[in-house]
Amino acid sequence: MNRTLVRLLQAPSIILLLLWMIVPLSMTLYFSTIRYNLLYPEREGFIGLENYRFFWTDAAFFPALMNTLVLVGSVLIITVVLGLAISVLIDRPFRGRGIVRVMLISPFFIMPTVSALVWKNMMMDPTTGLFAAMWNAMGWQPIEWLQDMPLFSIILMVSWQWTPFAILIFMTSLQSQDQEQKEAATLDGAGFWSQFYNLTLPHMARPISIVILIQMIFHLSIFAEIFVTTSGGPGVQSTNLTYLIYIQSQQAFDVGVASAGGVFAIILANIVAIFLIRAVGKTLTV
Amino acid sequence: MTDKQRENLKNRIAVVAAWGVALIFFFPIFWMVLTSFKTEGQAIAVPPLLVFEPTLENYIEIQERTNYVKFAWNSVITSFGGTAVALLIAIPSAYAMAFNPTHRTKDILMWMLSTKMLPAVGVLMPIYFLAQKAGLFDTKLVLVIIYAMVNLPIVMLILFNYFREIPKEILEASRMDGTSTYNEIRQIVMPLAWGGIASTALLSIILCWNEAFWSIVLTTTEASTLTAFVASFQAPEGLFWAKVSAVSTLACAPIVIFGWLAQKQLVQGLTFGAVK
Numbered sequence: 001m002n003r004t005l006v007r008l009l010q011a012p013s014i015i016l017l018l019l020w021m022i023v024p025l026s027m028t029l030y031f032s033t034i035r036y037n038l039l040y041p042e043r044e045g046f047i048g049l050e051n052y053r054f055f056w057t058d059a060a061f062f063p064a065l066m067n068t069l070v071l072v073g074s075v076l077i078i079t080v081v082l083g084l085a086i087s088v089l090i091d092r093p094f095r096g097r098g099i100v101r102v103m104l105i106s107p108f109f110i111m112p113t114v115s116a117l118v119w120k121n122m123m124m125d126p127t128t129g130l131f132a133a134m135w136n137a138m139g140w141q142p143i144e145w146l147q148d149m150p151l152f153s154i155i156l157m158v159s160w161q162w163t164p165f166a167i168l169i170f171m172t173s174l175q176s177q178d179q180e181q182k183e184a185a186t187l188d189g190a191g192f193w194s195q196f197y198n199l200t201l202p203h204m205a206r207p208i209s210i211v212i213l214i215q216m217i218f219h220l221s222i223f224a225e226i227f228v229t230t231s232g233g234p235g236v237q238s239t240n241l242t243y244l245i246y247i248q249s250q251q252a253f254d255v256g257v258a259s260a261g262g263v264f265a266i267i268l269a270n271i272v273a274i275f276l277i278r279a280v281g282k283t284l285t286v
Numbered sequence: 287m288t289d290k291q292r293e294n295l296k297n298r299i300a301v302v303a304a305w306g307v308a309l310i311f312f313f314p315i316f317w318m319v320l321t322s323f324k325t326e327g328q329a330i331a332v333p334p335l336l337v338f339e340p341t342l343e344n345y346i347e348i349q350e351r352t353n354y355v356k357f358a359w360n361s362v363i364t365s366f367g368g369t370a371v372a373l374l375i376a377i378p379s380a381y382a383m384a385f386n387p388t389h390r391t392k393d394i395l396m397w398m399l400s401t402k403m404l405p406a407v408g409v410l411m412p413i414y415f416l417a418q419k420a421g422l423f424d425t426k427l428v429l430v431i432i433y434a435m436v437n438l439p440i441v442m443l444i445l446f447n448y449f450r451e452i453p454k455e456i457l458e459a460s461r462m463d464g465t466s467t468y469n470e471i472r473q474i475v476m477p478l479a480w481g482g483i484a485s486t487a488l489l490s491i492i493l494c495w496n497e498a499f500w501s502i503v504l505t506t507t508e509a510s511t512l513t514a515f516v517a518s519f520q521a522p523e524g525l526f527w528a529k530v531s532a533v534s535t536l537a538c539a540p541i542v543i544f545g546w547l548a549q550k551q552l553v554q555g556l557t558f559g560a561v562k
Contacts, residue, residue, distance in 0.1 A: 005467065009382035013375050013442060014394065020435045021401045027412035086307055094301045102546050103312035109545035110315065111496040113516040114534040118318050120520075121527050128330045130317065136333070164311065169561055172553045210560045221405045224498035224513070228520040242407045250503070255411050262408035273403035281396050283560045284443075 025266075031259035038253035051260035058257075060236045060244055067151055068240040071158070072219045076212055078159040083166025083211070088200065091174045101171065108164035116228035119157045120146065150230045150238035157225050162218075166211050173207040174200070206279070213276035220269055241265055315538075322531035329528040344532035354533060357515040361537075363426050364501075364511055365494035368433025369441075369487050375434070376441045377483070381471065384449030385457065395443060399558060402439040406499045417504055426509045429501060433494040440493075440555060441486055447559045448482030449475070485551030488544055492552075495541050512537040 032051050035043045055061060090100055123130050124145035132142035145153045177200065185195050221242045226232055232239035232247065245265060249258035321329050323340035348354045383391050422428035452475060460474055498513040505514055516537060519530045545552065553561055
């Protein structure tokens with residue numbers, strides 16, 4: 001192939017992605033510095049960082065930032081710990097292993113809006129939900145999950161969806177672990193924990209960091225689960241940054257402030273992205 | 287107890303635990319499917335019913351009384367369309383990069399990946415306005431375009447990895463025989479890369495099918511996909527759990543099955559090739 005042809009073939013993907021990135025990004029940056037509210041079209045003009053200040057000092061900003069961090073952090077801990085434990089548990093031959101694997105990874109493929117509705121209506125409903133039935137059977141007062149502990153409920157739903165992701169990745173990585181090494185360790189009298197700590201964990205270090213980074217990218221922008229179940233409430237107890245920006249733009253119609261929030265979200269995501277891209281880059285051979 | 291017996295016992299406990307955990311994880315899905323075969327009364331019975339006479343009426347009713355078929359069709363068009371466009375753009379590019387790498391190729395791929403990290407909410411307003419200005423608001427086309435662009439980086443990266451695995455010697459041999467580039471792609475590369483392309487497509491379709499943010503924000507009635515349609519049941523008025531379950535079951539079944547089939551490729555795709 002000559003060089004012109006090579007360039008020509010590469011051009012569409014590069015140009016399109018460049019446009020896809022530059023155009024909306026610069027529009028967001030521009031909107032974030034002007035007065036722009038769809039309800040008050042007569043107010044306009046450059047206002048510098050005023051939108052940022054407004055977003056920053058909004059009473060909902062700090063709770064939303066905290067909720068975002070708590071949500072991402074808790075889901076990460078739950079999914080990685082559970083994912084590791086479960087994938088080690090099924091990393092042995094036994095009858096029905098295929099079915100067990102399929103059942104374990106299925107929640108990951110359920111669309112987020114469906115999973116949110118199933119949990120909201122059928123699991124967590126305080127009168128007819130399954131949890132209520134379980135609580136009643138134990139003689140306890142059923143919990144109003146989405147009212148009393150909205151953020152925890154969402155953490156539960158998201159963890160149910162993403163633990164399977166961790167299992168899927170860890171399961172695959174475990175299969176590439178050196179079995180002879182493990183057998184040798186067993187012969188030398190190394191117990192389960194010492195094998196796990198000295199052989200399995202080092203082998204899993206990379207997949208674990210990849211799982212953490214990818215989940216962070218996705219969980220920083222959790223939307224559907226909140227939209228369908230709590231709408232960010234009660235109050236702002238389960239509002240994360242994504243949902244807060246969505247409210248600013250779609251309900252308060254304040255494009256300027258929503259864009260300032262968007263810039264904030266982009267910066268937050270990029271901090272994570274740098275690490276992820278480095279991790280991926282190490283494995284890419286050109 | 288001998289060591290062997292102890293080992294056996296441990297193994298047995300592990301297997302029981304594995305089944306237990308799997309059943310717990312699968313239970314909400316099982317329950318959703320079960321509820322879809324109940325009448326509305328049975329669906330909200332207290333205590334919940336495990337044994338009942340199954341009915342198909344929910345499935346019949348959602349076909350007749352809602353726009354389920356339209357939304358399902360929208361989902362098919364947008365996810366297959368978005369995937370097709372992404373593949374069409376990515377195949378030549380990934381091919382060129384894999385077989386004629388320069389010192390910049392890796393940087394380009396990493397940059398492409400970085401566009402994937404752009405949070406949707408960060409570009410919400412511009413996309414919203416652009417869609418409206420172009421008259422594309424609430425159309426399938428706008429979702430096809432967005433899904434194609436959102437998935438393009440992943441598709442590029444996976445295809446690049448697949449193309450890299452094709453031995454260069456085969457291509458060099460065919461070039462010696464004077465095969466044209468077009469024939470080279472059609473007769474040698476495509477047959478070898480077919481499996482990779484198919485599984486890349488599968489991953490992209492799964493991601494598009496379950497996408498919820500853009501479909502909720504950019505569609506209202508005409509182009510709504512199943513994710514947005516299901517989200518519209520969030521309102522407390524007129525909750526029909528059995529019917530919602532039937533819709534949900536139909537919406538999820540194909541993708542769950544796709545997911546089971548493509549487990550291995552998914553790992554590669556979801557980790558951008560970092561875990562194989």
